[in-house]
Amino acid sequence: MQYLLNDNVVKSENAAKPHSQKAKDVHDYLISLGKVNKTLDFGCGKLRYADSIVEMSESVTFLDSKIQLTRQQMVKNEKTSVANYVSNNYLNCDCVPYEDVDKIQTKFDLIVCTNVISAIPCPETIQNIFRIFSDLISSNGKVIVINQHRSSYFKKFESGEKHLFGYLYESRRGTSYYGIITKTVVKDLVAEHDIEVVNDWVSGDITFSEIMKSLNPGCEEELMT
Template sequence: MRYKIDGITIRSENAAKPCNQKSQRVDSYLCTLSAETLLDFGCGKLRYSDTLVKISPRVTFLDSLVQINREQLIRGERTTVANYIRQNYPNCQTVSYEDVKQHALKYDLITCTNVLSAIPCEKTLHDVISHICRLLKSNGVAVFVNQHRSSYFKRYKSGSRRLFGHIHKGARGYSYYGIVGQNEIEELLKNTGFRVLRSWRAGESTFTEATHA
């Protein structure tokens, strides 16, 4: 996604991390899950895609049009996210965030990993969580993973304050990084139609499982 804030452009697609920077804690947790249908909301550069296709036979990968369609390095191959999924993951599909309002398929499991911390816009943050709630089956589970601390955050503190973090100007332009802690994510979910099933910290990450209120 790209955001216009106070006259500057934030290209959040640049914040996505590649598969060789997977968190072992997050990956190990995902391996404990299973679902018939799964939506990865904010798939980025397919950081955890190899694990997700093992725990579900039908995965939908969702991100912005620019993230899905731009040519980039995906698992050592110069391609696009859409092409990589088409060629390597049978029975899986991509959906753009720009088309999410028209997407009506309901999912048993929705994962949202290190996505909310990259959203500098309060309306978009609310919309993302609302769409996840809408696309979740009545008995489904949504999983949110956020970092409650990070060594990167010290560098960003020199920038201007915004929502849960700061806007920072670097060599590649402006970027946003937020720290969405356990209390913050639980409050966001409760205000957007969710009931928190359980929430805990492990390492630098907060894991939150939720379902419909």
């Protein structure tokens, strides 16, 4: 996705990491969940965790911006597009652009969202993503939101302009954004939707948040009226 901020274009697709930079803690956690039926890899990027997710799922939908899915780039050591790589290498899997997300009719047993929220500099888009989680997760399904909660590897960003949950940073490649997404931030983001954080923890620099449908959506509003 691309965002216009103060006449600067932030190209969040450039923040995607390759499969060679897969974090062991994230891989091990995903595999520990066991086999699931339908999984949505929300913000799949360059398929950083695709092998882990495909291994544990009967079927996977990979979702990202149209430009991320269709542009020619290096994907798992091949010059191709994400959409073509998925089509040629993963059975029972498909790709859907974020721009068409509201056309999805499937309810997913698992939604994986890894290092996505930290790359989005627009609060409206972030809220829309959590609305999508609420809409697309099955009644007993689980959303996994994984982010780095501190910028130990991105100290240069802290010299930039403070914005939203992090910083805007100017370089020769253009404007980049990095958000520091803590457990508290995730809890605040789900508050406006019929979902809730049921478990969260920190492993090194990584924050894990497990989210499910609220048991009694809207009950607080009813008690207050």
